[in-house]
Amino acid sequence: MKRIGILFAALLAASTAIAHEKAPEGVPLDEKSDKIVRQALPVCGEMKLSRAELQQKLPAGLTGFIVRAESPRHNCDGQFLLVTAPSGATYVGLPWFLAGSEGTTIEEKIQSFTWKNMQTNFTPVVERKHNRDGLFPVMLNQITELGKLPIPAVVDPEGKIVFMGSFSAPSTDSSSGRAQAFQTFLASAPAKGPAKGDVTIVEFSDFQCPSCKYSSGYADAVLAKHAGRVRYVRYDLPLMQAHPWAFAAAAAGRAIYRQKPDAFWEFKKQIYANQDTLNSFTIDDFARSFAQDNELNLTKYDADVASAEIREEILKGIGTAFANQVRSTPTYMVNGVYVDPGADGKALEAYVAGLLK
Numbered sequence: 001m002k003r004i005g006i007l008f009a010a011l012l013a014a015s016t017a018i019a020h021e022k023a024p025e026g027v028p029l030d031e032k033s034d035k036i037v038r039q040a041l042p043v044c045g046e047m048k049l050s051r052a053e054l055q056q057k058l059p060a061g062l063t064g065f066i067v068r069a070e071s072p073r074h075n076c077d078g079q080f081l082l083v084t085a086p087s088g089a090t091y092v093g094l095p096w097f098l099a100g101s102e103g104t105t106i107e108e109k110i111q112s113f114t115w116k117n118m119q120t121n122f123t124p125v126v127e128r129k130h131n132r133d134g135l136f137p138v139m140l141n142q143i144t145e146l147g148k149l150p151i152p153a154v155v156d157p158e159g160k161i162v163f164m165g166s167f168s169a170p171s172t173d174s175s176s177g178r179a180q181a182f183q184t185f186l187a188s189a190p191a192k193g194p195a196k197g198d199v200t201i202v203e204f205s206d207f208q209c210p211s212c213k214y215s216s217g218y219a220d221a222v223l224a225k226h227a228g229r230v231r232y233v234r235y236d237l238p239l240m241q242a243h244p245w246a247f248a249a250a251a252a253g254r255a256i257y258r259q260k261p262d263a264f265w266e267f268k269k270q271i272y273a274n275q276d277t278l279n280s281f282t283i284d285d286f287a288r289s290f291a292q293d294n295e296l297n298l299t300k301y302d303a304d305v306a307s308a309e310i311r312e313e314i315l316k317g318i319g320t321a322f323a324n325q326v327r328s329t330p331t332y333m334v335n336g337v338y339v340d341p342g343a344d345g346k347a348l349e350a351y352v353a354g355l356l357k
Contacts, residue, residue, distance in 0.1 A: 027051050029067065037067055037082060039174040040092035040325065042338035043351060044076035054081065056097065059156035061086045061134055075328070076340055085133035089167035093325050096162040106159035110140070113162075120241075123148075126155065133167065140164070140319075144240060146247060146311055151319040165323035175336030181324055182235070182333075185317040190234045190257045190264050193223055197231035199355050201348075204235045204321055204331040207250060208243035212330045213272040218345030219332075222352050229356055234268070236314050237321055237329050245283040250314055252287035255304035256296065263294045 029037065029049050037049055052066045064083035071077055083091045101112040110124045121143040126136050135154040140162075142149040155162045168174055179200075186202065201219050205212045219232045236253070238246035249271055257264040267290055271278070278286060284305075291301045304310060325338075332339050332348055335355065341348040 033067075033082060036090050036168075037069075037080075037092055039337075040168075041069060041078075041080075042076060042331075042340045043347075044071050044073055044340040045342070045347060047071040047076055051082075058083065059134075059158065059160055062156075067092070073340055073342070083163070083167075085135075085167050087132050087167075088170040089133060090170070091163050091165075091167045093164065095164070098159055098161060103159075106136070106138070106155055106157075109159045110138070110155070110162060114140075114142075128157075130157070135163075135167075138162070142319075144315070146240070147308075147315055149315045149319050152323045165325060177336075178324055178333070179336035181320060185235065185313070185320060186233050188313065189236070189317075190253065190261070190268075191231060192261075192265065193231035194228060195231065198229045199226070199335055199352050200231045200233065201352065202233045202235050202333040204237040204326050204329055204333070206236075206238050206243055206246045206329045207253070207268075207271045208246035208275065208278075209239065209329045210275070213275050215330050215341060215345060216268065216272050218341055218348055221345060222349055225349070226352065226356055230352060235317065235321070237318060237326065237331075238314070239329065245278060245280045247314065248280070248283045249278075249287065251305050251310050252283070252291075254310045254314070255301050256287075256291060256294070258304055259296045259300065260294060263290075263296070266294075 048070045098109045101109040103109040114122045123141045125139045138155045140151040153164045236250040238250045339351050
């Protein structure tokens with residue numbers, strides 16, 4: 001899997017902030033914490049969870065500890081924090097510790113942190129109105145050459161720590177809440193299969209990602225086995241800093257899908273078949289030639305590719321994915337649950353088959 005480059009530096013900084021802590025030594029999680037963490041992380045075969053105390057001080061009202069996930073599947077390994085708020089809401093992930101960041105305001109501290117760790121400009125917008133846990137909502141607007149990439153988050157009033165995304169209420173079903181968060185974007189994303197299938201597979205993918213190319217047939221194999229019962233949605237998650245032509249390919253794919261949905265799936269195959277030879281200078285001509293060969297209205301195609309609507313839709317979709325802890329491409333979500341596909345997609349097939357029994 002390809003780690004998400006656009007925020008990987010910041011996540012690495014967050015990991016580094018807890019790396020000096022005493023590593024978990026096999027102390028098991030209590031039943032409640034184990035359930036919370038497993039709901040947040042991908043379903044991944046045999047995964048062992050253990051905990052260690054966090055020596056860093058969290059803001060008033062928040063408690064937490066380090067969680068370490070270990071699995072034979074390297075993609076499922078990781079170290080995170082489980083943080084609990086006064087309301088009982090929880091957060092599993094890697095927050096940004098802003099200690100040492102320059103600035104007097106929250107906005108200045110976030111800008112200092114992101115520039116130092118990512119060499120990227122952000123214009124955060126903080127809503128100075130406490131939520132039920134005393135935190136401020138903040139929109140982390142990353143400035144890209146294509147426009148603002150908005151990532152919802154929360155921050156403590158003193159500007160010590162930023163939690164990308166939000167805390168989950170104790171009574172919230174994480175899978176249904178996650179599916180709802182993506183619903184707006186799934187409605188317009190390329191999809192095939194029944195509109196109301198028993199199972200919906202969402203594949204967060206990048207056209208320039210080698211791992212995405214390798215796994216591009218996983219969902220097709222599941223669809224073939226369970227025709228009429230499974231819906232597949234391809235969710236564009238172009239890693240713009242690491243993959244310079246991925247966004248252009250995603251925009252072209254959306255323009256093609258708007259006119260001829262069936263042609264999009266051939267476009268997807270052709271992009272991956274030619275992935276090694278495509279580049280930032282050739283992708284536009286390649287995609288437009290495909291549109292012409294498939295008898296699309298080129299005037300409409302050109303307008304859609306250049307439209308602010310498609311561009312903003314993809315950017316907002318990326319931000320929503322980051323806020324919901326999608327950390328790599330490809331990532332698979334099945335009925336709101338993240339699922340590790342396993343070797344050659346076998347674990348994904350088995351998980352779906354289990355749901356359909």
